[in-house]
Each structure stands twice: as C-alpha cells, then as structure tokens.
Amino acid sequence: MNNLHACCLLRKRNMLIVRSFTILLLSCIAFKLACCFSSSISSLKALPLVGHLEFEDVHPASKDFGNRYQLLPLAVLHPKSVSDVASVIRHIWMMGPHSQLTVAARGRGHSLQGQAQTRNGIVIRMESLQHQKLKVHGVGAPAPFVDVSGGELWINILHETLKYGLAPKSWTDYLHLTVGGTLSNAGISGQAFRHGPQISNVHQLEVVTGKGEILNCSERQNSDLFHGVLGGLGQFGIITRARIALEPAPTMLYVNNGQVKWMRVLYLDFAAFARDQERLISSDDDKFDYIEGFVIINRTGLLDSWRLSFTPEDPIEASQFKSDGRNLYCLEVAKYFNNEDKKDVMNQEVKKSLFELSYISSTLFSTEVTYEEFLDRVHVSEMKLRSKGQWEVPHPWLNLLVPRSRVNEFAKGVFGNILTDTSNGPVIVYPVNKSKWDNRSSAVTPEEEEIFYLVAILTSAVPGSTGLDGVDQIVKRNQRILEFSEAAGLGLKQYLPHYTTRHEWRSHFGPKWDDFVRRKSRYDPFAMLAPGQRIFDKASLVSPHSS
Template sequence: MTQLSRRTFLKSLVAGAVVVGFDRATSSWVTSAHAAEQLAPNFPTFDGVLYTDAATRAEAAEDYGHIIHRTPNAVLKPGSVNDIVRLVRFAKNNNIKISGRGQGHSTYGQPQIQGGVVIDMSTLNTIHEIGRDYVIADAGLKWHQLLDSTLAQGLTPPVMTDYIELSIGGTLSVGGIGGASHQHGVQIDNVIELTVVTGEGNLETCSKNRNKDLFESVLGGLGQFAIIVRAKLKLIRAETSARVFNLFYDDIETFTGDQTRLIRDGRFDYVEGQVVPKAGGGWNFMLEAVSYYSGNKLPNNTRLLRNLSYTQGTEVISDTTYFAFLNRLEATEAFLRSIGVWFLPHPWFDVFVKSRHVNQYVGNILETLTLDDTGQGPILLYPVKTNKFTKPFFRVPDGEIVFLFDILRTAPNIPEVINAMMASNRELFETNRDLGGNRYAIGAIEFSQADWQQHFGNVWNDFRRAKNRYDPCNILGGGQGIF
C-alpha cells in the first residue's frame, strides 16, 4: 500500500504522476516538483496513514449494496481522533469532500465519495470505559465487539440491530432499529453523549445538556453535520438466556394484529416478524418473539402465548443464550460468504408504513411478489411505537404505531435485473409515500433533493439550518445526495 508523507502528498492519484499538493485556486491536485516545495508544508501530518493505492481506494468505492461505485482519491485510516480533525480542517480549506465509513454495510453508496477522501473508521475501535450503566467506545468499534465486553460485566445495550457486525458510528448516523425498539426506541435514543468532528473541523462533545442542538442533529443525521468519533452509550442489565417463539400465520391481518397486541402489552422483550415463502407459492407470516431470562426463572409459555391467534401446532419454541440469539446471523453470513451471495448486489427496500395502511399496502405487494423478485432475500415486517423515538431527524409516519417493512433483495450481477429491482423499489416507495409513509434511509432507493426535502417534511428547515451551522462548506455526507 502507498503511504502519504508530509512532502509527497497524495502519491499515485493520477496514473504515472506524483501528486504533491493541492491548488485552492483551481481546486486541483498539483504534480509539479516546484509546487511540492511550496505546498507540502501546508499539508497535515497524521498519526495514522493516508492511502492512495488502487486497492485501498477500490475497496472504499464499494459497499454491501454493490450498486453504486464512487472512487475516492485517498483513504485515511486514522491513528487518532486528531487525525480526523486535521483532515477535515484541511478539506474544508481546500474544498475536498469527506466521507466517514464504518463497515461499509450500506446499500446505495451512502458512505462513498467520488474524488474526495474516505475516512475508514475501523481503526478507531477502543472501549475506553464501562460503568454501571454506560460504556464509552470509539465509533469504529463493531457492536459485536462492544457486546463481548459489556456482557462480561453483565450489561448490554438496550437495542441491538439484527446484524451486529455493524459499527457504532454507522448505526448512530441512521437510527439502528431492532426487535427491542418497541420498548427502548432505536439505538440513537440510547446515547448519553457524543464526541464528534464537525464539518468546520471542530472537535466537540455534545449531549442533552451540552451542545444539545449538535447532539440532536448528529444522531440520525445521515452523516451530514459531523463525523461521530466516540459515543457514551446507555447499558442495562443483561439476562443470560433467551426463549425464542416462532409463531406462524396464514393471513396478514391476524399476524399484524397479534404483533400490535404484543408491543402494546410489552409481554416480550423482543418482537419482530417475517413474510416467509409458502410451499407451492405465495406467502405465510412468522411472528418472532423473545423472552430473556436468567438461571431458573423460566418464562411462562402459557402467559406469553395467551390470546394469540397463530396457527396452532406450527409454533417453534427454543432456548439459547442471550449472546447466541443476538449473534444468530453469524452462521448465515458465513454461509452466504462461502457461496458468494454476500458479494452480490443488494438493492434493499426499507420503509416505515402507517399502521392503518400496512395490511392493504403489504398485502397488495405480496399478491404479485415472487422469490425471484427478492432474490431469496428475507422480508421483514414488524411494528414499533413512535413515542419511543426522540430524535428529530429520524423520520417515521404519524401514528402511535408504525411498521418497518423491508424487502432485503439480492440480485445477480446482471444490470437489467438490478435496474428492475431498483425501479420496483422506487414504485413501492412512491405508493407508501403517498399513503403518508417514510423511507428508512439504509435502503437502495434513488432520491432527488426534492425527495429528501419531502422526507424531512416539517423539520427540513431545521435540517438545512444544522447543515449551514455545522458543515457550511458542505464537505460531509455527499454520498446521500441531500445537498
């Protein structure tokens, strides 16, 4: 890999050339040896490494979606938070776009940037402190790694996403939803304090009681205002075991009715659900509910299953450890990697649907949806309570309860198939939008600036003001296409 020194700025950016500086007047890289003597002293030194080799840049031009490909000019693997401060300040002064990248699990180029610099946050992955009810950790740490350490203290974050190999900073930039969200909100609702680098290059600490506007803006702010570098997160007592109930349904009305009942009465710690293929074609529905416990304090199955209308005799009930349940996708990931499916395009569709529309909206889609349309990918459908969501830029429809609906598509490497799935995503989005629904911004839906303005609705002016305040030169978050 090619490293950058102070006097050989951005080597190998252009084939056959050595880039030694940046000309503000022309917003271009400078390759003159004479200019190197003049410009190199202005370039910052780093505790980590700024890479310009083709392999590192190509890796940063990809994400899990494998649909959008934007190649940066360089990739910073920071050795410290100060590296990010130095780079952002330099980028601001020279009109260079910056993008933070966690695990690259986005599906439509959200952390990518063409011609700018990607910050690979994975090198900042330290747990700094675990207290009685909190943990302080770097944004590049994976939730899996965090959980390993907190469980050793009998503690856990209140909400975990289904896939726990994501970075802390990555999920905090979009929301971080999971089966416990009906009780605890999304992950951004369980943050105590953040350390961030704003688009001005300022290192700031923020919380509900300190720099509150910055705190509220960054959480769920889609990387538009600052780069999250560290987070203080809420912890709760962790149980050791999980009893998992998979309950099956033939019709969507009964299925969503039981889901709604469960999140209202709170009898389960975790509630999700899937649309599952039926033998011979068509779809059934699986309600997934979990009760956590420790020792011999076993859950009461009769109490937990009372008044539910699943198809009797089809239920599957099993016990596992708390960690094994949260890490249940590990084996699936290993299998998908082994057969190459993990590396195929993933044009995911992710939206929030109003409760009163969910049965008709999803039911209409399922009338014609086939396994070929999903690429054998799972379909998620489950409710959450909107009163648990506290951050203004995490957008969900009006109503006490809304449903997350995800078609987690996998496509072959065939442009026509990918384009057809993307067109379907757009059509399904527009139908839901017209019913008052919202996009969950992890998916692959082509969005215009007008779409983003509609998405943020009555907080759009607040969103725009936060951009002007914290990233006035618009160097951050370009992969989202908001500004």
C-alpha cells in the same frame, strides 16, 4: 448548388470550431482539476498525523455492501486518534468553499447506495479508531453505560459488556456494524418496541464537525448538534465517540441451556398477524423481549433459509406444514431468562402468552440459545452465504416505515400483487412504538401515528442476470412499490433513504427540513461531509440539489 455546397462547408467548419473549442475547454478544466488535486495531495501529505493517508490502495473504499455504486476516492485516512480526523477536515475547511474535496466516514461499508463513498475526496476508515479502549462505567449502579469509539463494532461492545453482566439496550439485527454508522441512521431491531432505536439510548457524543471542530454534545451540552447528528445521515459531523446506555444482560440458567427462548409461529392472514404483533408491543407486562416478523411469499418451504433454522426442536407437524402457494406470515419472538427466574414458571408464562395469539396452532417452532448466539444470529447466515459466494452480490434493498393505519393496504398491494417471490432474501415486517423515538433527532418517521411498521425487503440480486432476479428488475420492482405507495397516499417514509432531488429530500424530511438545512449551514457550511447521501451540493454553500 455552389451556394449549397458553400453553406455545407461553412456549417462543417463551424461545427469543427465548436468541437475544437469544447475539447479545449474540457482539457483546460481537466488540467485545472489535475493541478488542484496535485496541490491537494501535496498539502495533505504534509499534514502531521498519528495515523496516515493512503493514496494508492484506495479501491476497497470505492465499494459498499449494496455493490451497485463505485466512486474512487483521492485518498483514504486511517486515523489513530480523533485529532487525525479533525486535522484533515480542518485542513480542507481552510482551503475554502471552492475546494472540490469532500469527506466520507466509512465504517464497515454496509451502505446500499454509495452513501459512504466520495469521488476524488477523502474516505475516513473509522474502524482504525477501534484501538481506543472500551470503557464500561457504573457497574452495579442504576444507569450503567459504556464509552466507545465511533468506529467500534457492536459485536465487540457486546463481548466486552457481557464480561460485566451488562449489554446495550437496543440493537440492530446485524452486529458487525460500527457505532457511528448505525447512530447516523437510527438502529432498529426487535427490541425497539420497548427501548426505542439505538439513537434513543445514547447519553453523549464526541463529534468532528465540517469545520474540523471537536465538540462534546449531549442533552445539556451542544444539544442542537447532539439531536441533529443522531439520525442525521452524517451531514453535520462525524461521530468519533459515543456513550451508550446499558442494562443487565440475561445470565445462564443451567450449564446446558441458553438464556433466550426463541420462538416462531405462522399465520395465513396478515391482519391477524399484525393485530397480534401490535397487541404484544402494546402490552405492559413484558411478555417478550424481542418481537419481529417476516413474510414468506408463494413458497411451499416453511422457513426462510436466509435466517437460522430451528431444526433441533422442530415439531414434526410444523416441519411438514405446507403453505400450498399462499403467503405465510411468521411472528418471531424471544424471552430472556435470568438466574432468579424459575425456568418452569417462565415457560408457563410464555405458553400462556402464546395461547392468547391466533397463529396456526401446529406451527410453533421453539429453541433455546445463549444471549450472544441470539443477538449475533445473522452472522451465522453471513458465514454460510460467504462460503457459497453469495454475500458480495448486489443488494438493492428497500427499507420503509409504514403507518399502522395503512399497513393492511400496503400488505394487500405489495405482498399480494407486486412481490411474487422472496427466495433471494427475507421480507421483514414488525411494528414499533413512536413514543420510544425522540422527535428532536434528525430521524424521520411517519407523522401522527403512535405505531408504525418497519418493512425491510432485503433482496439479493444474481450478478449478471437479466431476469427477475437481476438487479435492474429488482430496482424496477422497488420503484413500483414506491409508486404504488405514493399513488395510494400511504404516508410512508424511507428508512436508510435515497433520493436525488431537493423536492424529494424536502418531502422526506417534511417539518424537519428547515432545521436540517439550518444545521447543515451551521456545522458543515461548505457541504463537505457525507456527499454520498446526495442531499447537498459541494458546488456552493449549502445548496441542495435542484429538482
């Protein structure tokens, strides 16, 4: 017993020694980090900037639209010129590879998984560069364009270019986002089938690399950086300026009428719905200028309340149509009118185009709005949700690119089995043509398919709920969708991707992975930029997360 008691005492003593050593080690690390951060703050404060670094009020930069991740930065840069951005990055670059500081460019903070955040690093508030004036060039010329700040909002670009009768060719559904933010991903909407994503409509960029270099790039100048940055998830540089392609905007026909005829029709069969969408995007006669669609799952209501209703001109039979609990598939199309177009002729052409489709004949919704109202349609819904306190909630969204050859299988497995309700957000589904995407960019699409589908499951969670509408259950459901797709070998890709291991990122980029790593090593060798994407680790030079 005495020996046993002695052994127990010895074990306890050893445990106390180990515990004390661990506490001491952690304290030393914490003290060292505190000293490093204190030194970093002092050196950063000494930088000569036109704008300023904020070290106190940094909490707003620790959140994003996803409302699931919160990483508190060391400071927030409010730049007034591109030289401010370059100075801060160059300063951190000069600290060397052992500096723990990272840099995240933040536009409207519309990321979903903390991609625009950094813990104890520097967040750059890109909207502070908005004061740089928009400049429209080539009015009346065959190829007009606009030069804009990377922190400019697309809605502001629309307002300014419309003054000249022009507008960008490609959009996202939501215009209150920054240019740099969407170009770092792709920028997709219902015009992408014709013009490609926003990254396919850029002539030139100004980029600040991870070394603090300010470089202009285009097809002919620094082309490797140009293609890498487009769809590059912010990994190779921060977009501070962009030259965007423009086209003539539709003009007002009559005083009381709009420039856009906006229509929706319903289907009960997904295959017919997809077949008609593909027919429309493959047509050579420009039947419509915008083509999207969405899914209504197990709902008796007709339209998804998240989007603008067509109440003023809803036909009675359409407004009374019931789904009887079956899935509905809504095709959404728009036709732009110009002054030279005769309205009655255009309406006849639209009617003919719709007649060729196989939708439920009693479910045609139609209205006319201005071009600006149509493009900014989601903002109307945002204002409604904000007024109800339903905008700043968790958004565990899932965005996927599904190959055409497997989309019916995906629909059967996901819309038929995994998704059971879509009352807390839309499920958007529409095809795009791969030929409109530049494969030299970093953006990833399904391989070897001319047509693929965007499937955006945009569910909002109820804060604090532990039920099916709670964030944890929605995340689990999203994971089920990914696991089903993986098991079925559907070959889909995530849009706005989120992974945590090297194996997952390598699989996502596929043949583009080696180029992605090479560009990271060349333009951001200390892995300083966009740490919230969780692709590369700052701990060593260009070291992807281990699997």
